[in-house]
Amino acid sequence: MSAARYAVFGQPIAHSQSPHIHAAFARAQGIALDYRAIEASPQEFAAALEAFAAEGGVGANVTLPHKEAAFALCATTTSRAHRAGAVNTLLRKGDGWHGDNTDGIGLVRDLTGRHGLDLRGRRVLLLGAGGAARGIAPALLDAGILELVVANRSPARADALVDAMAEPGRAISAYWEDLREQGDFELVINATSAGRDKDAAFQLPLSLVNSLTTAVDLNYGGAAIAFLAWARAAGCRNSFDGLGMLVEQAAESFRLWHGVRPDTDAVYAELRERASTLVTAD
Incomplete structure (x- = not known):
């Protein structure tokens, strides 16, 4: 059985630590996960998101500059996402996206x-x-x-x-x-x-x-x-x-997708050691 597909969307996106973070969470929980980074411009974002869903994508994170656009594309949202008017976490429900904001x-x-x-x-x-x-x-x-x-x-x-x-x-x-x-x-x-x-x-x-x-x-x-x-x-x-916020918001996204909130201390400690090589925020 193939692993469920997840992704993070942004521009730029090559810097993103989200694939590494979610892979570490999944290993710790024994969950098979296919999580990748997808670069899309504001003009390309909606089409890229739908293409991802058509290819079996079931969940996504959204970073700069797409958080408000993601909110507009959701069929349903949590109350905190509605209040924010911005979404950083997407879950596929039926034919539409359910949006949350864990920032x-x-x-x-x-x-x-x-x-x-x-x-x-x-x-x-x-x-x-x-x-x-x-x-x-x-x-x-x-x-x-x-x-x-x-x-x-x-x-x-x-x-x-x-x-x-x-x-x-x-x-x-x-x-x-x-x-x-x-x-x-x-x-x-x-x-x-x-x-x-x-x-x-x-x-x-x-x-x-x-x-x-x-x-x-x-x-x-x-x-x-x-x-x-x-x-x-x-x-x-x-x-x-x-x-620290990056790791904690990722844990909340992981909980929404998989029903369990992973421990964040080990991942945070590892990334902090490598912090000099990181370039921007999700």
């Missing part, structure tokens, strides 16, 4: 479990309003943060994300140019691609940081260097990349 729970598990942070009562600055930001915003609010401020180069995108959260006064948008007027935050999260040029400086006002600030980049490896360098220069108490 938010993956981030919260990493921050609270692996790094021991208490998110309750924290002011949080979220940089970016695309699919990655949409995926984590609901989970942060559900984790008990005090306030979520969303800043994006395109203010309309930030406004749309905040409106989707339906948390007036608790989730608000801010102009990027006015960040220095927003006060300080206990958690600053980079959900943009601005730092992917590792030779470029990431410029943010130092006034955003207080003595308790944790900085998190949803990217990992080389793509997180610029933001994490800013965090260290600004005096943040902690700074993390998105590798």
Whole structure:
């Protein structure tokens, strides 16, 4: 009997650690798995996804830049995917796709479990309003943060994300140019691609940081260097990349597909050893 077919879609996708992560999870659980990376441009994504289904694909992960497009292609979604308006996990049901978003729970598990942070009562600055930001915003609010401020180069995108959260006064948008007027935050999260040029400086006002600030980049490896360098220069108490979130969200996808949530510690430890070779985030 051939192994069930799964894939991760994105552009670019050659960097993706998802095939390695899911292969490791499957070995540990004794599950036969065929998981591959499929590159598709935004124009090609819908057709590539349907071709994958026609060839027997039963589940998929979705990374940049397709998370919002994937949501639009789903016949059904979970409540957290609906709230986010973005999907990173697909499961074939009948003739259509069922969509979920495991990014938010993956981030919260990493921050609270692996790094021991208490998110309750924290002011949080979220940089970016695309699919990655949409995926984590609901989970942060559900984790008990005090306030979520969303800043994006395109203010309309930030406004749309905040409106989707339906948390007036608790989730608000801010102009990027006015960040220095927003006060300080206990958690600053980079959900943009601005730092992917590792030779470029990431410029943010130092006034955003207080003595308790944790900085998190949803990217990992080389793509997180610029933001994490800013965090260290600004005096943040902690700074993390998105590798832990990547592993935790993958475990949640695996649970949706296979009915069991794998242990993540061994896979995370292995990838952390190789972190210098990783280039970007799912």
